[in-house]
Amino acid sequence: MFNDSEGEIMQNNMKLEFDSRSCNEGFARVAVAAFMTQLNPTLEEVADVKTAVSEAVTNAIIHGYEGRTETIVIRCRIEGEVLTVEVEDKGKGIADVKLAMEPLFTTKAECDRAGMGFSFMEAFMDSLEVHSAPGQGTLVRMTKRILRPTADGPSGYQRQKTEADRHSTWGGSEALSREKGSEKTEEMIRMKEGGRTKEGKIEEIYRKE
Numbered sequence: 001m002f003n004d005s006e007g008e009i010m011q012n013n014m015k016l017e018f019d020s021r022s023c024n025e026g027f028a029r030v031a032v033a034a035f036m037t038q039l040n041p042t043l044e045e046v047a048d049v050k051t052a053v054s055e056a057v058t059n060a061i062i063h064g065y066e067g068r069t070e071t072i073v074i075r076c077r078i079e080g081e082v083l084t085v086e087v088e089d090k091g092k093g094i095a096d097v098k099l100a101m102e103p104l105f106t107t108k109a110e111c112d113r114a115g116m117g118f119s120f121m122e123a124f125m126d127s128l129e130v131h132s133a134p135g136q137g138t139l140v141r142m143t144k145r146i147l148r149p150t151a152d153g154p155s156g157y158q159r160q161k162t163e164a165d166r167h168s169t170w171g172g173s174e175a176l177s178r179e180k181g182s183e184k185t186e187e188m189i190r191m192k193e194g195g196r197t198k199e200g201k202i203e204e205i206y207r208k209e
Helices: 024-039 043-064 117-124 185-193 198-208
Strands: 011-018 070-081 082-089 127-133 137-145 166-170 173-178
Touching: 011 024, 024 043, 024 070, 024 082, 043 070, 043 082, 043 137, 082 117, 117 127
Parallel strands: none
Antiparallel strands: 011 070, 070 082, 082 137, 127 137, 127 173, 166 173
16 A cells, blocks of 8 residues: 555545647646656556546547537546546537447547547556536546555455446436456457557457457
8 A cells, every 4th residue: 555654545636627639638648647656657557547548538539529629627636556537528428328438339430549449448447437428528537556566466456357337327427337347348458468569459459340
């Protein structure tokens, strides 16, 4: 468990607001990566979070605001070993969250890597929640636990994978929360844990569709 100098469980918060411009996507992921460095993550853990943040921000720009310049908000929280990242927009929202989270489902077929954003977020993070409603915007919440080995093995935490999706509500909206539960995501995780590069993983996902 990560503690501060006084022995308390470490907690820290950060909030960013920026325009929904594609040039700000890189800024957002670097800012989140800088914030998480206090957890002393590995380079792979940093890369995982940066990829997930990039996908969430890109979704907000392309799908949430459909190219309009509005505001995207990122909130980050560290509590102990866990990093929580929220990416929120006030755009058009999602009518069917479960369908939108299916691999390769997209309403923007002309876009590069269309339909894989949520799958990447699930694969690179430990949990993913999507809260959305038409006309109200979308909130994506992701968590990542930064593990550090001890004499007894990992720091008391083993990743738990659920076999079913968990549904909840957010402001009367449809919401979906998954912890690496889908078959496609599980395959992405196995490739990741097998030491493959992210580029190789992405290529194999497309070959299997």
